[in-house]
Amino acid sequence: MMINDDFIRMNSEEKNQLQLERLQSTLNRAYRNVPFHKKRFKEMGIDLSQIENLSDIARLPFMERQNISENYPYNLFAVPLRDIVRIHTAPGTTHSPTVSGYTPQDLSNWQSILARALQASDVTAHDILQITLNPGLANWGRDYKNGAEAIEASVIPHTPMSIEKKLMVLRDYKPSVLITTPSSALQLANYVRKNEINTNAFGLKTLILIGEAIAIDDRRSLEQDLHVNAWTHYGLSEVPGPAIAFECDAHEGLHINEDHFLPEIIDPETGKALPEGRFGELVLTTLTTRAFPLIRFKTGDKARIINVPCPCGRTLCRIEWLGDRTDDLINIDGVKVHKKQIQLSIQSLLDLPSDAAKFLIKKRDEKKYIEVWIPVNDAIFSDEIKELEALIQNAEKNLLENIGIPVAIRLKEKSMI
Amino acid sequence: MLRIRNLKCYYGRIMAVKGVSLSVKKSQIITLIGANGSGKSTLLEAICGLLPGWEGEITFEGIPLKGFDPPAVVKHGISLVPEGRLIFPPISVLDNLKLGAYTMYRKRQHAAVKQTLEKILELFPILGQRAKQAAGTLSGGEQQMLAIGRALMSHPKLLLLDEPSMGLAPLIVEKIFRTLETLREEGITILLVEQNAQAALQIADYGYVFETGTVVLQGRASELLADQEVKRAYLGKDYGEFYDDK
Numbered sequence: 001m002m003i004n005d006d007f008i009r010m011n012s013e014e015k016n017q018l019q020l021e022r023l024q025s026t027l028n029r030a031y032r033n034v035p036f037h038k039k040r041f042k043e044m045g046i047d048l049s050q051i052e053n054l055s056d057i058a059r060l061p062f063m064e065r066q067n068i069s070e071n072y073p074y075n076l077f078a079v080p081l082r083d084i085v086r087i088h089t090a091p092g093t094t095h096s097p098t099v100s101g102y103t104p105q106d107l108s109n110w111q112s113i114l115a116r117a118l119q120a121s122d123v124t125a126h127d128i129l130q131i132t133l134n135p136g137l138a139n140w141g142r143d144y145k146n147g148a149e150a151i152e153a154s155v156i157p158h159t160p161m162s163i164e165k166k167l168m169v170l171r172d173y174k175p176s177v178l179i180t181t182p183s184s185a186l187q188l189a190n191y192v193r194k195n196e197i198n199t200n201a202f203g204l205k206t207l208i209l210i211g212e213a214i215a216i217d218d219r220r221s222l223e224q225d226l227h228v229n230a231w232t233h234y235g236l237s238e239v240p241g242p243a244i245a246f247e248c249d250a251h252e253g254l255h256i257n258e259d260h261f262l263p264e265i266i267d268p269e270t271g272k273a274l275p276e277g278r279f280g281e282l283v284l285t286t287l288t289t290r291a292f293p294l295i296r297f298k299t300g301d302k303a304r305i306i307n308v309p310c311p312c313g314r315t316l317c318r319i320e321w322l323g324d325r326t327d328d329l330i331n332i333d334g335v336k337v338h339k340k341q342i343q344l345s346i347q348s349l350l351d352l353p354s355d356a357a358k359f360l361i362k363k364r365d366e367k368k369y370i371e372v373w374i375p376v377n378d379a380i381f382s383d384e385i386k387e388l389e390a391l392i393q394n395a396e397k398n399l400l401e402n403i404g405i406p407v408a409i410r411l412k413e414k415s416m417i
Numbered sequence: 418m419l420r421i422r423n424l425k426c427y428y429g430r431i432m433a434v435k436g437v438s439l440s441v442k443k444s445q446i447i448t449l450i451g452a453n454g455s456g457k458s459t460l461l462e463a464i465c466g467l468l469p470g471w472e473g474e475i476t477f478e479g480i481p482l483k484g485f486d487p488p489a490v491v492k493h494g495i496s497l498v499p500e501g502r503l504i505f506p507p508i509s510v511l512d513n514l515k516l517g518a519y520t521m522y523r524k525r526q527h528a529a530v531k532q533t534l535e536k537i538l539e540l541f542p543i544l545g546q547r548a549k550q551a552a553g554t555l556s557g558g559e560q561q562m563l564a565i566g567r568a569l570m571s572h573p574k575l576l577l578l579d580e581p582s583m584g585l586a587p588l589i590v591e592k593i594f595r596t597l598e599t600l601r602e603e604g605i606t607i608l609l610v611e612q613n614a615q616a617a618l619q620i621a622d623y624g625y626v627f628e629t630g631t632v633v634l635q636g637r638a639s640e641l642l643a644d645q646e647v648k649r650a651y652l653g654k655d656y657g658e659f660y661d662d663k
Contacts (some may be wrong), residue, residue, distance in 0.1 A: 014440075016419060021438045021635060028631045048631070049436035052423040052473075083645040105636075105644060290646075 001169075002121040005116060007402060008314045015315065019054055022287035027051060030293045033078040037295065054262065057285060058273055063297045064100065065329075065338070068239065072096035078409040079103055090238035091337045091403050095344055096098045100239040101291040107146070108240055110289050111196045113257050114147020117246035118315075120255070121208055121231040123177055125152035126204075130175035132184060133158050133297050134168055136335030136404035137211060140235065140242040144179050144210075145242075153177075162190050173205030178228075181334040182214040187366035189225040204228050210235060210242055211334020213323025216343050222278040234321050236284075237300060239292060246286065246320055247413055253306045253318035260288045263319065264296070265305055268326040281326045282319065330361065332368045334406045342372060346403060346409070350374070358417050362408070369406035374412040418443045418607055419495075419575060421462070424473035426459045433459045433632040436473070446597060446607040448638065450618040451627030452653055458500055458612040461577050464608075465497045477575065491520055496573035500580045502564040506553025510544055513552045513563055517570030530570070537662065540596060558589035565596065575606045575653045582613045594620050614651035616657040618642045626651070 010018070027048050030037040040061050041048070047198070051057065052121045055402070067076075073096075074081060083100040091097055129148045131141050141158025148155045156175060166188060169175065185207060193201060207228040209219075210287070214232060225231050234254050235242030244261055245254035256263050262286050265274050268281040282303040286294045301325040309319050324329070328339040339359055346357065358373040400405040419441040426434040434456040438489045441447045449457045462468040464475055466487045474483045477493055486494070496517075504513050514537060515522075538545040541562040547555060552563060561581055568576060578597070582590040590613065596608055598620050611617035618624055621638040626647060634647070635649050 017422070017438070017440050020422065021440065021632070024436065025632045025634055028628070028633045032628070032633065049423075049425060049432070052436065103645065105640060175627055373498060378563075 005112075008116065008255075008316055011314055013257065018055065019258065019287060022259075023054065023057065023262060023285065024048070026287055026289070026293050029290075031077055034293070035075055036067070036076055038294075050328045053274075055084040057262065057264070057296065060296055062283065062296055065238070065298075065300075068098040068100075069096045069280060073099040073102070077101050077291055078293050084130070084291055088239075090139075091102070091136075091335070091341055095341075098238045100128075103142045103290045105290050106257045106288075106292075107239075109260060110143050111150045111258060113241075114143050114243050115143065115150040116257065117146055117157070117233055117243035118144075118151060118153070118208075119244050120248045120312075121177075121206055122249065122404050123148065123151065123153055123206065127154065127174065127177050128154045128175040129172070129177040129179060130156045130166075132161065133161055133180060134184070134333040134335050134404070136333075137181070140210065140237065140334075142409070143241050143243075163188065167197065170202045170204060174177065176203050177206040177208065178204055178226075179208045179210060181211040182218065182222075183366070183368050185209060185222055185226075186218060187352060189222050189368050199225070199227050202226075202415055206231065208233060210239065213321055213333055216299075220250065232299075232317070232321075233283075234303075237390045238287060239284060241296065245321070248310060248312040248314060250311045250376060252310065255310065255314050255316040255318050258316050260286065262287055263305065263317070265303065266298075268298070268328060276307055277304055282321075283367055298326075300325050300329050302326055329358065329396060330363070330370060332370060335403075335405055337370075337403050341368065342399065342403065342407065345399055346372065346395060348372065349398055350391065358412075367406075369408055371408045371410060373412045373417050376411045376415050377414075404409045418478060419608065419617060420474070420476045421460070421464075422474040424471060424475065426456070426463050426468055426471045428459075433630055435473075435629075437632055439625050439632065439635070441606060441608050443606055444601060444604050445622040446601050446609055446620055448609045448611055448614075448624045449627055450611055450617055450624060450641075452648075452651075453567045453612065454629075455627035456630040457627050458525075458579050461497060461579050461608070461610055464490070464495065464577060467497075476627075488520060488541060491571050491573075494574035496568035496571050496576055498561075498564045498576065498581060500567045500583065502560045504552045504560055504563050504567070505554075507541070507551055508594055510552050510555065510563055511548040514544070514570055515566055519569035520571055531592070533570055533572065536585070540569075540599070541566055556594070559586050560586060561589075561593055562596075565593070569600075569605075570588040573605065575608065576600065577608045577610075578611060579581055579610045580618055580648035581609070582611060590616055614647065618647075 006392050031041055031048060080230045085104050086102040088100050089097045099101045131144050133141050140152045144153045145157045163412040195343050204226060205228055207230045208232045209230055217231050231247045234245040264283040265280040266283050267274055279302055282299045282300060282301045283298050303319040303321045305317055305319055327338045343357055360371040362369055396407055396409055422438045424434050424437045425432055449455055467484045521530050543559055544563055544566055550577040582594055594616055609617055618638045618641055624638045624641045625632050626634040
């Protein structure tokens with residue numbers, strides 16, 4: 001596959017023109033094809049012919065995760081269902097999950113986005129890639145596989161495997177690139193250190209960390225322990241996908257794929273744009289997406305835009321992303337869940353009021369899980385400890401199945417919460 | 418080379434082009450496709466200075482074209498091949514061609530005009546054979562060639578074509594479009610407005626899809642050719658599905 005990548009070095013005038021053209025046609029398509037957008041634009045009296053500059057986007061309403069759940073399953077699609085070739089589900093903020101779709105064109109765009117990001121990490125046709133992710137990120141696994149195949153690298157596709165199996169693959173298959181989450185990488189590094197495993201037997205040189213931000217100290221220790229260079233990518237696990245922003249070899253922030261996404265940084269409280277360079281909530285608008293356009297989607301991720309030229313020569317603007325959030329979303333090993341969703345599930349499983357619960361993120365053997373503290377009330381209180389335990393076990397199992405994240409439920413006295 | 422931002426064109430109080438932005442790169446064929454009345458021809462008229470009162474920006478090689486009359490636009494290197502050819506039927510083929518070099522005659526560049534004429538007759542040998550004939554006696558395809566030849570007489574850097582395939586047999590369309598490819602190879606940039614989306618996308622580098630005065634899609638021509646929505650609406654394929662509900 002030929003990768004036409006003039007865009008990464010486009011001057012700002014050309015880039016601005018291309019982004020404006022794509023923004024205008026995205027808005028026209030969304031208006032015509034998605035009743036949700038049409039209704040909101042009409043209600044706000046928005047005339048799309050008045051969107052004459054990229055900054056005019058500030059006149060449009062925001063989209064939030066809740067809007068996606070409310071339009072479950074297909075109401076936000078901008079093309080007929082028969083044009084969709086992939087349907088992806090992720091945990092939402094309510095009972096309904098978020099459902100997104102992709103046309104063949106969308107998938108081909110993702111492939112070039114991933115290929116671009118991988119090339120920036122010096123991945124070539126000579127590399128062997130191993131992808132190991134939480135099952136909740138299976139969709140990303142497919143995108144990375146496709147991107148790597150586009151640059152003709154060899155891929156060991158994403159398969160859930162034990163740590164011993166991962167080490168066997170690292171030792172015997174000698175992948176040169178490992179794509180995983182920071183949590184999983186740290187778990188692997190700790191295991192290697194504890195068991196005094198000789199990393200010289202690995203062929204690993206590149207570690208691509210996705211799904212979560214990583215503290216600089218953790219990153220350095222990973223690089224030392226595994227003898228690799230680490231790179232980070234930023235993406236959204238629900239919609240639309242991974243590597244929306246990627247690191248180059250300067251490792252000073254992540255370049256946003258501005259030909260596909262228009263970034264804004266806003267004050268999450270007021271919704272107003274923040275001065276350049278300030279940390280705020282990252283808001284994204286898709287510029288090429290056909291099936292599932294996002295218009296001013298509030299990511300809930302805190303970031304700031306770095307608009308000074310990058311030493312690598314790419315003219316794509318960069319973001320600094322430290323992993324902080326502006327909302328109640330919890331990121332566990334790259335999979336994001338909303339506290340409200342867990343609350344709603346527990347409520348229906350255990351017949352509890354939904355407001356009284358506390359959430360903690362804990363680690364067991366370097367693996368993160370969510371601990372939820374629930375106040376004991378008459379409805380669930382039982383003389384039989386066994387009955388209580390069964391009830392909780394059942395709820396935990398159900399949550400793992402439905403959200404894809406380990407959750408531990410602890411019953412506590414009301415006064416403790 | 419040509420950059421349009423937020424172009425709005427009006428016929429009386431009706432907005433026919435509703436804030437269109439597009440760009441044409443040097444030595445490429447860019448095509449605008451879309452149904453009748455979607456604003457494509459209006460956009461060409463605005464570029465050529467034939468339409469008063471448009472809003473927005475049109476710049477050609479960095480020069481804003483606002484307020485230019487048609488001769489000034491031609492002098493800057495833009496020529497239009499209008500819809501329906503609009504040749505002068507009673508006068509000869511040769512004189513029709515020479516009229517295309519009107520601005521050069523005024524500058525007394527007779528030798529240059531002669532050279533250009535020879536080149537155009539080389540490109541369309543049939544016009545040489547019919548040089549003395551009244552242009553109105555030519556076939557539709559020949560008239561289209563004459564219209565293109567006439568536009569080329571002023572040495573344009575950018576050639577605008579409005580529906581060159583209209584009313585022509587498929588084989589003739591193919592011939593004309595092959596000529597456009599030759600012109601691109603010679604470095605001429607082409608903006609092609611077409612309802613025959615299939616033919617246009619096959620030779621174009623990049624395309625814009627128009628719908629009721631707005632651009633709803635753009636992309637590399639090869640991508641648009643493969644696009645489900647474009648196929649349904651403009652390429653006549655999959656028509657049964659067109660009214661499918663989601």
